[in-house]
Amino acid sequence: MGITRLNRITDPIVQAGQCLLFLFRMLAGIRPSGSQILTVLQQTYLIGARSLVIIMICGFFVGMVLSLQAINALEQFGASDQVSLLVGKSLFRELGPVLTALLFAGRAGTSITAEIGLMKATNQIEAMELMAIDPIQRIALPRFVAGVISVPLLTAMFNAMAILGSVVFAIGVMDLDAGIFWSKLQTGIYFQKDFMGGVWKSFFFGGTVSLVAVYFGYSARPTGAGVGTATTNTVVLSSVLILIFDFIMTSFLT
Amino acid sequence: MEERTTSAGDAEAPVIQIRDLVFRRGRKTILDGINMDIRRGSIVAFMGPSGAGKTTILRLISGQLRPNEGSIEVNGQEISAMSNRELQRFRRNIGVLLQDGALFTDLTVFENIATPVREHTDLPEPLVRRLVMSKLNAVGLGGIEERMPHELSGGMARRVAFARAVVLDPDLMLYDEPMTGLDPIAVSTIRTLMRETNDALGLTSLIVTHNVAQMSRLVDYCYIIASCKIAGEGPPEELGSSSNPGIDQFMNGKVEGPIPFHYQPPGAPWGLLD
Numbered sequence: 001m002g003i004t005r006l007n008r009i010t011d012p013i014v015q016a017g018q019c020l021l022f023l024f025r026m027l028a029g030i031r032p033s034g035s036q037i038l039t040v041l042q043q044t045y046l047i048g049a050r051s052l053v054i055i056m057i058c059g060f061f062v063g064m065v066l067s068l069q070a071i072n073a074l075e076q077f078g079a080s081d082q083v084s085l086l087v088g089k090s091l092f093r094e095l096g097p098v099l100t101a102l103l104f105a106g107r108a109g110t111s112i113t114a115e116i117g118l119m120k121a122t123n124q125i126e127a128m129e130l131m132a133i134d135p136i137q138r139i140a141l142p143r144f145v146a147g148v149i150s151v152p153l154l155t156a157m158f159n160a161m162a163i164l165g166s167v168v169f170a171i172g173v174m175d176l177d178a179g180i181f182w183s184k185l186q187t188g189i190y191f192q193k194d195f196m197g198g199v200w201k202s203f204f205f206g207g208t209v210s211l212v213a214v215y216f217g218y219s220a221r222p223t224g225a226g227v228g229t230a231t232t233n234t235v236v237l238s239s240v241l242i243l244i245f246d247f248i249m250t251s252f253l254t
Numbered sequence: 255m256e257e258r259t260t261s262a263g264d265a266e267a268p269v270i271q272i273r274d275l276v277f278r279r280g281r282k283t284i285l286d287g288i289n290m291d292i293r294r295g296s297i298v299a300f301m302g303p304s305g306a307g308k309t310t311i312l313r314l315i316s317g318q319l320r321p322n323e324g325s326i327e328v329n330g331q332e333i334s335a336m337s338n339r340e341l342q343r344f345r346r347n348i349g350v351l352l353q354d355g356a357l358f359t360d361l362t363v364f365e366n367i368a369t370p371v372r373e374h375t376d377l378p379e380p381l382v383r384r385l386v387m388s389k390l391n392a393v394g395l396g397g398i399e400e401r402m403p404h405e406l407s408g409g410m411a412r413r414v415a416f417a418r419a420v421v422l423d424p425d426l427m428l429y430d431e432p433m434t435g436l437d438p439i440a441v442s443t444i445r446t447l448m449r450e451t452n453d454a455l456g457l458t459s460l461i462v463t464h465n466v467a468q469m470s471r472l473v474d475y476c477y478i479i480a481s482c483k484i485a486g487e488g489p490p491e492e493l494g495s496s497s498n499p500g501i502d503q504f505m506n507g508k509v510e511g512p513i514p515f516h517y518q519p520p521g522a523p524w525g526l527l528d
Binding site: 035115118119122123124126127128129130131132133 | 316318342343345346348350352353354356357358359360369370372373374428
């Protein structure tokens with residue numbers, strides 16, 4: 001009984017260690033070749049470009065709802081012309097990277113885990129090992145790199161669409177002055193502090209989600225239930241990690 | 255039919271030599287005291303009831319598992335003493351056909367077969383194409399190179415996997431239940447391919463199977479593995495008429511015999527060796 005309880009505490013630590021070792025194994029074998037670059041591009045298309053629609057739709061509505069809430073709150077102080085500043089700051093610093101990474105975990109992280117898990121269940125990984133091809137380099141690494149590339153780009157699209165949503169609501173619906181809206185955004189948002197802070201975060205979140213996704217796929221039990229559990233674990237763990245790392249990074253970046 | 259090969263006692267050194275092999279998973283012994291000599295050019299089958307450790311032997315020979323005791327030498331090289339790099343080099347010379355083909359589902363038939371070529375050689379693209387197409391034609395499937403694996407029937411997928419396994423002309427072929435789930439025509443096709451490729455390229459082939467009828471016409475030598483040990487060995491026709499009740503029951507698919515219908519928990523051997 002005591003050992004079971006102890007295992008419950010030590011298991012996550014062991015998993016975290018194995019996950020980091022997995023990362024080192026991936027990075028240690030990087031040898032950029034034509035075929036590897038091609039695979040990275042293919043994966044960037046599959047997990048990045050194909051997530052664009054959901055990211056853009058969500059971004060647009062997040063921008064609209066942010067403006068709605070901001071205008072409601074700011075109106076009480078007669079400061080509704082500051083709406084673009086509030087929307088911009090919260091988007092670039094926090095909401096853009098965090099929401100994009102959460103959506104990416106749900107859309108692409110799950111598909112990476114399920115795909116690798118199924119490859120394992122259908123002996124494709126074993127076949128690769130027996131052909132003297134390292135599956136970590138061939139399968140895991142391109143998906144990981146594609147995730148690191150995709151999330152910042154998707155964050156940029158999310159932010160752009162959110163600003164567009166904000167424009168549509170604040171200027172189009174609430175009839176705020178377009179000149180004030182854009183000038184507040186231009187003067188109030190700092191490139192290094194606000195914009196780049198979000199960019200660093202999105203690189204880190206992209207790496208976190210895709211590492212968790214490839215690791216859980218690779219370590220999934222090769223059964224239907226095993227792949228299902230691994231997929232769920234990917235969403236749960238990467239979402240929790242994104243929010244924890246967000247706090248840690250924000251406290252260092254600001 | 256070509257000359258039958260026997261395993262032990264030949265002047266020519268065996269290509270695979272297994273001595274006093276012991277393999278355990280945790281406290282459970284899977285294989286205990288296995289000795290084998292496999293001659294170059296022969297087709298050898300590992301038979302036995304499901305879960306007897308047949309696939310484990312294949313995994314030990316391919317270096318996926320390491321034995322707890324004993325030695326496995328392939329071409330005079332000890333597998334368990336190989337470093338990872340040596341093991342990778344060794345695996346380039348073996349072809350493996352897994353149970354359901356294990357084709358890469360995200361690649362076309364052509365790319366599946368081309369994968370080992372691209373990975374291990376620097377051949378220019380026209381040569382890769384010619385090599386892949388010649389193997390695909392050899393298995394009778396020229397013209398399907400652009401199809402995806404999910405568009406193939408079970409027999410076709412197995413033939414594509416076969417083409418992929420032999421594309422680099424390996425010295426040693428390992429088959430894990432190569433005919434499971436195939437129709438009789440596909441079984442005959444795969445069997446003919448296995449025999450012809452083995453003889454034409456001078457390979458050595460190891461086949462894990464529990465299907466006696468499908469194999470007896472193909473293989474040169476059989477090992478029956480049961481209760482962690484080699485329960486019987488010899489050419490299939492000899493084993494078929496064996497007086498050992500356990501071998502007789504297995505080879506002739508009898509319900510009555512020393513191999514019990516009910517599962518026996520570990521530690522209670524079912525007496526095939528008695």
